[in-house]
Amino acid sequence: MNAIVSSEMLVPAQSVAPALSVRDLRVEFPTAMGAPTVAIKNLSFDIEPGTILGLVGESGAGKTTLARSILNLPPMPGRITNGEVWFEGTDLRRLPEEEQRERRGRDLSIVVPNPRGELNPLITVGDQIATRAQVHLRIDKKAAQARALEMLQKVQIPDPKRRMNAYAHELSGGMAQRVVIAMSLVCSPRFVISDDATSGLDVTVQAQILKLMRDLAFEQQSAMLFITRDVGITAHFCDRVAVMYSGEIMEIASREDLFLDPQHPYTVMLMAAFSHNAKLRSQWRAPDESRENATPSVGCSYASRCPKAQSICHVEHPELLERRPGHVVRCHFPVERT
Secondary structure, three states, X not given: OOEEOOHHHOOOOOOOOOOEEEEEEEEEEOOOOOOOEEEEEEEEEEEOOOOEEEEEOOOOOOHHHXXXXXXXXXXXXXXXXXXXXXXXXXXXXXXXXXXXXXXXXXXXXXXXXOHHHHOOOOOOHHHHHHHHHHXXXXXXXXXXXXXXXXXXXXXXXXOHHHHOOOOHHHOOHHHHHHHHHHHHHOOOOOEEEEEOOOOOOOXXXXXXXXXXXXXXXXXXXXXXXXXXXXXXXXXXXXXEEEEEEOOEEEEEEEHHHHHHOOOOHHHHHHHHHOOOOHHHHHHOOOOOHHHHHOOOOOOOXXXXXXXXXXXXXXXXXXXXXXXXXXXXXXXXOOOOOO
């Protein structure tokens, strides 16, 4: 018999202390009239050291809001109204703001998809990387410069000594992204968020950067939350995969379990979108438009689009159920393999 999953059960079967634990996180955005919009709905998950958790879902699912909220920096005008973010035994949200900033620069880091927006156009990239190391690691300028050069070598920047003196506008998009990764990892953070960081890059550069990030995460035993809209990337890059829709986790499992036996209809729909099989795509595309008028706030948030939805789906919100150890699904009628 399936068991209802509490927030404490959203961990892999092996009992290693998590690097990061998110518990019942809720983020709301105020509206001009009426109740606020809930972007993150009491969401919980764990990530272990050296583990990469992929987070997939379409645009608007709340992935970036979640990433920023983990760092206690929800996009304006959003605000966190409930929840805890535990990192190494400390709830980050309860720390003084100054200590939060220190942790964000040293222990937790984020890689964003717009590297030029993160780089100061008036300062060389070498100085930008070295300054972060100098401030957060409290080392002298010479040691910081040496560490910056080492990081540029690790991210495989061509001619790293010369690139130390380059400015952002002198770099290609791929090189700028590598610089941002070097800056994010220069302090050897123990938790890294990659927020769609490889989007917009050509396939060759994307593959190189993904391998680089995985190698560095393994080398430094960093945990990583890898956010992407491309479910295919997670099949080759992540250890576990969480599927997010409308601010909720719909399914979370090991990479093998998720791709060999997806059980939430939304997960199957995401995979069908990347399939070359026209019949599969047609079976899981948007269903009868008459369902679009349903009210998702009462029942399942995916009910109006789900081809398996029944009357209970529109009136009763499904809980996360553990279908097998480490594989949980939020669905009244999970997909059964035939």
